[in-house]
Amino acid sequence: MAVTPSSLNVEIPASAPARRHPKIDLRVVDPVRAAIRDGSVIGVRRTTLSGNDAVAKGALEVGARFFAGYPITPSSEILEYVAKHIFRCGGTYLQMEDEISSIAAAIGAALGGVKSFTATSGPGFSLKQENLGYACLTECPLVVVNVQRGGPSTGGPTDVGQSDVMQARWGTHGDHPVVVVAPYSVQECYEETIRAFNLSERYRIPVIVLTDAKISQMKEPVTLPAQDAIPIVNRAKPIGTQQGYEPFGLSPTGIPPLAGMGEGYRAHFTGLYHGRDGLPTRDPKMIEEQMLRIHAKLETPTATAEIRKTETYFIDDADVIVVAYGITARAAKDAVVQARREGLRAGLLRPVTLWPSDAEVLPEVLGRVRKVVVPELNLGQYITEIQRLAYESARRNQIVPPEIVPLNRVDMQLISPAQILQELRS
Amino acid sequence: MNLVQDCALPTFDLSRPQMRKSIWCEGCGLGNLQQALTKVLVQHESKRRGLDPDIEEELEQIKNNIALVSGIGCTSRLPGHLDVNTVHTTHGRALGFATGLKMARPDLTVVLAAGDGDIFAIGGNHFIHAARRNPDLTLIVYDNESYGMTGSQHSPTSPLGERGASVPYGVFEPPFDLVALAQGAGASFVAQGAVTMSQEHQTQLEELIAQALEYQGFSFVNVRGSCHTGWGEYNQREDAYHYRQYIEKRTMPVERWRELPESEQPHFIPLGIFVRKHRPDIHNSVHYQAAAERAKRVDSGETLVQPPAEQPDPLAEFQLTSLRFAGTGGQGVISAGEIALNAALQAGRSGVFTKNYGPEARGGEAYSDVIVSTGDIHFPQTDQLDVLVALNQESFDKFRDTVAPDGTIIVNSTEVFELYNDSRVVASPIGEIHARKLNPSKRYLGINVLALAITLAYLDLVPTTALEAAVMQGLGKKKPQLNRKALALGFAEAERLAGNANGAPGR
Ligand code: SF4
Numbered sequence: 038m039a040v041t042p043s044s045l046n047v048e049i050p051a052s053a054p055a056r057r058h059p060k061i062d063l064r065v066v067d068p069v070r071a072a073i074r075d076g077s078v079i080g081v082r083r084t085t086l087s088g089n090d091a092v093a094k095g096a097l098e099v100g101a102r103f104f105a106g107y108p109i110t111p112s113s114e115i116l117e118y119v120a121k122h123i124f125r126c127g128g129t130y131l132q133m134e135d136e137i138s139s140i141a142a143a144i145g146a147a148l149g150g151v152k153s154f155t156a157t158s159g160p161g162f163s164l165k166q167e168n169l170g171y172a173c174l175t176e177c178p179l180v181v182v183n184v185q186r187g188g189p190s191t192g193g194p195t196d197v198g199q200s201d202v203m204q205a206r207w208g209t210h211g212d213h214p215v216v217v218v219a220p221y222s223v224q225e226c227y228e229e230t231i232r233a234f235n236l237s238e239r240y241r242i243p244v245i246v247l248t249d250a251k252i253s254q255m256k257e258p259v260t261l262p263a264q265d266a267i268p269i270v271n272r273a274k275p276i277g278t279q280q281g282y283e284p285f286g287l288s289p290t291g292i293p294p295l296a297g298m299g300e301g302y303r304a305h306f307t308g309l310y311h312g313r314d315g316l317p318t319r320d321p322k323m324i325e326e327q328m329l330r331i332h333a334k335l336e337t338p339t340a341t342a343e344i345r346k347t348e349t350y351f352i353d354d355a356d357v358i359v360v361a362y363g364i365t366a367r368a369a370k371d372a373v374v375q376a377r378r379e380g381l382r383a384g385l386l387r388p389v390t391l392w393p394s395d396a397e398v399l400p401e402v403l404g405r406v407r408k409v410v411v412p413e414l415n416l417g418q419y420i421t422e423i424q425r426l427a428y429e430s431a432r433r434n435q436i437v438p439p440e441i442v443p444l445n446r447v448d449m450q451l452i453s454p455a456q457i458l459q460e461l462r463s
Numbered sequence: 464m465n466l467v468q469d470c471a472l473p474t475f476d477l478s479r480p481q482m483r484k485s486i487w488c489e490g491c492g493l494g495n496l497q498q499a500l501t502k503v504l505v506q507h508e509s510k511r512r513g514l515d516p517d518i519e520e521e522l523e524q525i526k527n528n529i530a531l532v533s534g535i536g537c538t539s540r541l542p543g544h545l546d547v548n549t550v551h552t553t554h555g556r557a558l559g560f561a562t563g564l565k566m567a568r569p570d571l572t573v574v575l576a577a578g579d580g581d582i583f584a585i586g587g588n589h590f591i592h593a594a595r596r597n598p599d600l601t602l603i604v605y606d607n608e609s610y611g612m613t614g615s616q617h618s619p620t621s622p623l624g625e626r627g628a629s630v631p632y633g634v635f636e637p638p639f640d641l642v643a644l645a646q647g648a649g650a651s652f653v654a655q656g657a658v659t660m661s662q663e664h665q666t667q668l669e670e671l672i673a674q675a676l677e678y679q680g681f682s683f684v685n686v687r688g689s690c691h692t693g694w695g696e697y698n699q700r701e702d703a704y705h706y707r708q709y710i711e712k713r714t715m716p717v718e719r720w721r722e723l724p725e726s727e728q729p730h731f732i733p734l735g736i737f738v739r740k741h742r743p744d745i746h747n748s749v750h751y752q753a754a755a756e757r758a759k760r761v762d763s764g765e766t767l768v769q770p771p772a773e774q775p776d777p778l779a780e781f782q783l784t785s786l787r788f789a790g791t792g793g794q795g796v797i798s799a800g801e802i803a804l805n806a807a808l809q810a811g812r813s814g815v816f817t818k819n820y821g822p823e824a825r826g827g828e829a830y831s832d833v834i835v836s837t838g839d840i841h842f843p844q845t846d847q848l849d850v851l852v853a854l855n856q857e858s859f860d861k862f863r864d865t866v867a868p869d870g871t872i873i874v875n876s877t878e879v880f881e882l883y884n885d886s887r888v889v890a891s892p893i894g895e896i897h898a899r900k901l902n903p904s905k906r907y908l909g910i911n912v913l914a915l916a917i918t919l920a921y922l923d924l925v926p927t928t929a930l931e932a933a934v935m936q937g938l939g940k941k942k943p944q945l946n947r948k949a950l951a952l953g954f955a956e957a958e959r960l961a962g963n964a965n966g967a968p969g970r
Contacts (some may be wrong), residue, residue, distance in 0.1 A: 048766050073770040080767030085804050085816070103567040124758030129566050133559065134592035141556040142563025143531070148550060151567040171553050255843055256801065256816040258808035264766055279523075298548040298564075298571055299527050305479070305543055307551035316481055316543065370841040377778055454842050 058266035063232040066389060069224070081353050082261040086228045088252040089156075091259060092182055093118035095230030096154050099269055101180070102128030104152040105142035105159060107135055110194040111250040112184035115156040122406065134270050136164035140181065144172050148306055150297020152234060152271075156182035158250075160191060162201060162208065169243055171210030175306045176241035176285065176331060178272055178295070180233045185363075187449050196449035197251040199363055199414035205245045206392045214332050216244045216344055217392040219363045223257040229389065235270035236344060240334060241292055247391065249414070250373040251364045264279040275302050283313040285327060291334035303342060347395045348387035349402070351377060355384030357408040357461055360399075360423050362388050364451065365412045371454035376461045383461045394422050398428035403439060410460040412444035414453045475505045475516050475547045477526065477798040490703030492688035496605055497541055499669045500576065504547075507676040510573060516518060530571045534586060536578035537612045537690075538605040555585030558593045558602070565598045570745050573599075574676070579606040580618040583639055587619070593681050594648035596791055599684045599744040601675045608638075608695035609614055627698040642737045645683050652682035653738040658689065659711035660704065667734060674736065680744040687714075687732055751757030771811060781838030784924060785845040788914070789830035789862055790854030792874075795911030798938060799852075800831030805933035807835040810925035815843045828857060835924055852918050853879060854893065854910070873918050889964065891917055891956055900952055901945065907951045909942070916953020921960050 059077045061068040062277045064299060072078045086094065087178055093115045096104070104123060106116040123130050128151075133139040135155055157165060162183040172179045185201045187193030197263040201208075220229040226248060233369040275282050275294040284304040286293045293313075295300030305315040310327065312318040335344060348366075351373055352358065361369040366387045376383035386402055388395055403409060403426055411420040420443050431438035442460055446452050478501075487493050505516050508529055514521040529547040533539035535554035542549035548571070552560045557575050564724045565573045582590050582604050593600065609627055610616040616629035620638045627634070644654045652675060656668035668686065675682035689695060690708035713732045720733035745751050773779060786803065788796040797818050807814035823960040832848075834840055847867040853859035854875045863885065866872055872887045877894025897903065897910045912934055919930050931950055939946035 048768055074773065078770050081770045082765050083768050083771070083808060084765075085801070085808055085814075103563065105563055121758065121761065124755045125761050129755070131562065131566055131596075133562075134588050137556060138559030138562070138592070139553065140590050142561025142566070144552075145550070145560035145565075146567030148560075149530070149564045149568040149571065153567065167553055168556060251817075251843065254817065256804055257840075258804070258814055260771060298530055298568060301523070301527050302548060303526060303548050305549045305551065307543065308553055309551070313577040314481065316479070335582070364843075369845060371720030374777055374841075451842070452846065453846075455846075 047211055058263045060268040061262045061266050062099075063235065063268060064343060064346060066346065067224075067365070068228060069262055072266070073260075076265070078152060079261050081265065081369055082119065083258065085256050085258050086223055086227070086263070087114060087254060087256045088220075088223050089184070090118050091223045091226035092230045092246060092248065092253075093122070093158070095227040096180065096234065097122055097126050097128075098264065098267055099152070099231040099234040100271070101152045101154050101234060102126065102338070103143065103146035103151045104128070104130040104155065105133045105139040105153070106130075106156050107139045107225070107441065109136070109158045109161045111138035111186060111253050112156045112158045112161075114253070115182060115184075116444070125346050126446070136161040137168060140165040140172075140179075141167040144168060144175075144177050144179055145179050147172075148298070149173070150300070152178070152238070154180040154182065154234075154406070156184070158184045158194075159186050159188045159198070159201060160190070162204065166204075166208040166210075170211060170213060171214075171308045172243040173209065173213035173215060173331070174211075174308055176239055176293070177217065177243065177306075178234075178237040179243040180237055180244045180246060181229070181243055182230070182248065184253040185247060187447070193449045194262070195250060197249050197364060197414060197451060198366065198447070198449070199249060200418070200447070201247065202413070202415065202418040205247050212328065214242055214335050215337070215392060216240070216242060216390065217370065218244065218346075218389060219247045219391045220252065220389070221363050221366045221387065223252065223255065224259045225389070226252060227259060227261060231267060232346075235268065238270045238272045239292070239343070240340060241272065241295055247363065249364050259373065274300070279303075283424065284315045285311060286313040287330070290339070291330055291337060341397070343396060344390055345395045346389040347398045348385070348389060349398065350385040350387065352384040352386060352402055354382055355402075356382045356406055357410070358384045358386055358402065358406050359410045359457055359461070360386045360388070360419070361412050362391055362419065365414060368452050368454045369412060369457050372457035372461060375454065375458050379462075381461060388419075391419065396426070399426045403427040404430040404434055406439050408440045408442065410442045410444055410457060412457055414446055414452065416445050416447060417443045475501070475522065477501045477505065477547065479544060479546045482544045485544060487881040488539060488692045490691060491537070492607075492686075492707065493538060493541065493605055495658045495665060495698075496538075496576070496603070496668070496686055496688065497544060499665060499672055500541070500574075500603065501545065503669050503673040503676060504572075504574070507673060511572070528571055530561075530564060530568075530573045532557050532564065532573060532575045534577045535612075536581045536610070538576050538578040539581060541576040556589065557581065558586060558589035558600075561600050562593060562596070562598050565600055566745075569599070572676070573601075575600060575602045577602070577604055578611070579604055579608065579620045580610045580616075583619040583641070583644075591644070594645050594650035595684070597649065597651070597681045597742060597744050597748070599679055599681070599746065601672070601678075601684070603675070603684045603686060603806055605688050606641075606685050607688050607690035607694060609690055611690045611693045615690075615693040615697055618662045621694075625694070626662065627694060628697070631907045641685055643948050646738055646839055650683050651680055651738060651740045651742040652678040652681070652736075653685075653938060654736045655685045655687065655717070655732070655734055657687040657710055657714055657732060658735055659707045661711055663733070664711065664714070667951035671736065674739075678739065679747070680742055726908040749926055751821065761834065776840050777839065779838070781836055783834060783836040783838070783840065783845075784849045784922070785832065785847075786850040786852065787832050787848050787862060787865075787919070788852045788854075788911070789828070789858030791827055792829045793859075793907045794829075794854045795907065796852075797831045797909040799915045800833045802912070802930075802933050802937055803833045803835070803919065805937055806919060806925045806930040807833070809932045810929035812837060812925065813840050815840050815844060828861070830858065830862070850918065850922060854914060855879065871922065873914070873921065875914070889921065889960055891960055893917065893956075896952055896956060901949055903945065909945050912939075912946050913953045917956050917960070920954045920957035927954055
């Protein structure tokens, strides 16, 4: 069955009446296709990109104007893409002396009021962890891209892995809030990077874009929205009197507005526990208030609705499902399609936002299926979260939890659809 | 020229009211440093921006445009005391933060205050690179030759033989020669001041900081100071007065110090400006400006097109073909794969391209894989290849076994002689057509487009118009004539092969 190609890559004549595009809705999976389906799209941009290029392009199109990075396989193309294009967008960049100063520079620029990001891979991600914690505690909008490869240590620099799932969540010391998104295609690398920036700006948190060696290097056709259809969120700025501005104050949303430097709202940022005014404090009550607030701000109904994102694929009537993310979810989709063709009631849950885990969709589905297969290119990381959610939901509903089966590979090869299918069948 | 205009000038109060009570020990030289910095900062900013600090609103503006950045340690608490934009960062990394801030916000005056352990030990790498890169930052280091906050451990500037918590029997590793270090790394403004008991030294310190702020580029002022409650405790200088005098006694102007015999120099503390030469800061350097200018000429070249058709039902069967282009590095097999992917895009198909990454790709052999499909492609690889395009013998030998039994192997028979009677082979003298008819200026130039045209047309994978568009919008832009000819030759050869295949399959 062929798709008629005739309608594709037909340029929209410049004489066509200019109409503004409605913004695409990044909360839905495959947002550009969704917008095309409901007819709100007039024109799109079609091209082929690598995953790394798509990340960098998304960042620049959502308004990132500073980047600092350090060469590391397989993420260097992000630095290279930025180097080529960011001046044209009115921004600037630096290749820093190391991974640590790269994230430091990005935070410095971000606190100055400029959307910033950095990109790296496994070992570099380890090196960035201390400053990532600084961004968490100072509530600095920041995007960090980690192109996962084999590990620990140097591991397989050019090989695919998914072994930083827990590091992305818990890598820096101390209790900290963080959002992690895991695109599974080149198209989604672009979309999720945009969403990552928007979340980081809205909630004043670092957001991690977790890709992998495979997605970063492969190229796919992409359908990008027109520039004016990209939703762009900028951090809320303080208004009113500058005296007594509280960069960490209380507000109905839990997210204090953040001034850029030079705007009159002078602030102090420190990695020490601090009060609402940003100044160091050792007052137990204030420390607790702030620690709880930086977590609670991600848990409001508005926040969870915007942060959570899970693809449900043939889930409605499923009794055996795969929970997979990133590159592995692609094998899982093929396996589910094949299983369905064979008459099995198989489905796929694909967390697009890995952390915080989707406390709405995941427990609901885990509470009504017989079997859950969790394929990962590591020795079992996200499965512990799936087990936690499944057992908790089973206990709450007084039911028997589903059978949860790990499927792991750390030989730098992808888990194949056949491997997953076998688990779905048995 | 004296930059500090009047010692009697009132020091503007920059302090944050909540931070008036500092964690510093009473008598520590850091207080004097803060005083000096506050005074000259206001003067510098008011001059730079033409503002009058006596007018409240203008003083506000002055404060708004200053950013103070620090790391971790006693000195690094300084910024927090002052009511400007202040960033107290992580240990050693202040220069990284400040560099990013200055790059993104060149309009701000960015100043760092940090200690010797912070900057020269854990932050040493950033120090030398800031000196080399030359952002317009002013770095003030309070050098008490030790770690104060953590309790008197030795630092990279601790003198040999002195004692500390981590060197109970004496320092046994030599200190840095800071001036040589900074200069070697490229710093073009290096000065040293001191906090002692002398008002003259305080005035000189103000002047040095003022000069450093005035300097456009990376300026570094090392400030020799005491830590009487820490390092002093271990070295019989536990009294602030005594410690300051100990420093004061050994100071001399750098000009005089330079005259001393080399063996005597280490016993004295030279004060003044060591290095000051003109070197444009990174933003104003010729090369940065040129790069930014060149980059602006890049055209994004994007146009809007009509949205693609709706994708088919995921459970429906669709056609999926996997291809591998293999040959030697020079034969352009990587770009062949990329063009094939673009042809798929042009034809409204989905596709995935993967290049072989790693040592294999860098050495002689190279290959790229493309999957083209009428439906969505999920898993980006297949168990077996449907099509192999082998441009040389090695790649044919290497990948023959990965092709499906009913697959096709298009072989460049000009370079591949041993065919093993493989029934999947479709032999085409690609090399010969290339050399004779395309007549390229360089060996292998255009052979990938030729092979691609043969392959895609022979297999009827995408309309030839889609391939034409992919080639001409991609690398065909550079050599349009050659590539058009390669396409035409390829399509003709595909037709010939198809005719052959009807008569004698597999040849
Ligand atoms: S420990 Fe030393 S450097 Fe730190 S405040 Fe006290 S005297 Fe000053």
